[in-house]
Amino acid sequence: MAPATVTAPATHQQPSRKGKKAWRKNVDISAIQTGLEEVRDEIVKHGGVVAEKQADQLFATDLTGDAEIAKKQVFRKPSKADEIIGQRSAVPGLDGRKRKIDESAITPRESKRYKSGDYVSHKELLRLKSVADNAGGGVAVEESVAHDPWAPVTIIKDPRFTYLDEVLPARAPKT
Numbered sequence: 395m396a397p398a399t400v401t402a403p404a405t406h407q408q409p410s411r412k413g414k415k416a417w418r419k420n421v422d423i424s425a426i427q428t429g430l431e432e433v434r435d436e437i438v439k440h441g442g443v444v445a446e447k448q449a450d451q452l453f454a455t456d457l458t459g460d461a462e463i464a465k466k467q468v469f470r471k472p473s474k475a476d477e478i479i480g481q482r483s484a485v486p487g488l489d490g491r492k493r494k495i496d497e498s499a500i501t502p503r504e505s506k507r508y509k510s511g512d513y514v515s516h517k518e519l520l521r522l523k524s525v526a527d528n529a530g531g532g533v534a535v536e537e538s539v540a541h542d543p544w545a546p547v548t549i550i551k552d553p554r555f556t557y558l559d560e561v562l563p564a565r566a567p568k569t
Contacts, residue, residue: 441484 436444444452472480514522 438483438485 433443436442440447
């Protein structure tokens with residue numbers, strides 16, 4: 395039997411008094427942050443993470459060589475402006491241009507108003523008011539299926555405007 399080593403008597407071991415929140419405050423995540431920044435830079439420069447790409451996507455085998463490289467002897471350092479302009483990102487930029495919304499893509503809301511059938515939208519209400527006020531100068535006639543757009547136009551004279559002269563059509567010159 396091996397001789398027992400003499401040590402001090404064991405004392406009560408109390409775990410740390412810090413709670414979970416206190417431990418979370420002291421966590422060092424700078425290594426993770428730098429790693430994420432490196433991944434973002436690789437995505438911007440190369441269009442994806444370099445470690446995840448195949449070898450044939452990263453390298454190209456040149457069997458013929460380039461004749462222009464042999465001709466180039468003097469190397470000019472580009473200006474700082476050219477360097478900045480030359481740094482193109484593989485990620486496409488955001489398109490900030492405003493576009494008109496395609497109304498056919500928007501589906502009407504199926505609310506209680508629409509289901510009841512008495513609801514008239516604001517746009518339709520404005521159209522009906524302008525027709526009622528005769529703002530367009532014409533009569534509200536909905537086009538039917540039988541309407542022929544290439545038929546000769548029949549002008550309906552309004553009796554309220556009989557005092558005006560008729561507008562003559564434009565004449566073509568003699569040349």
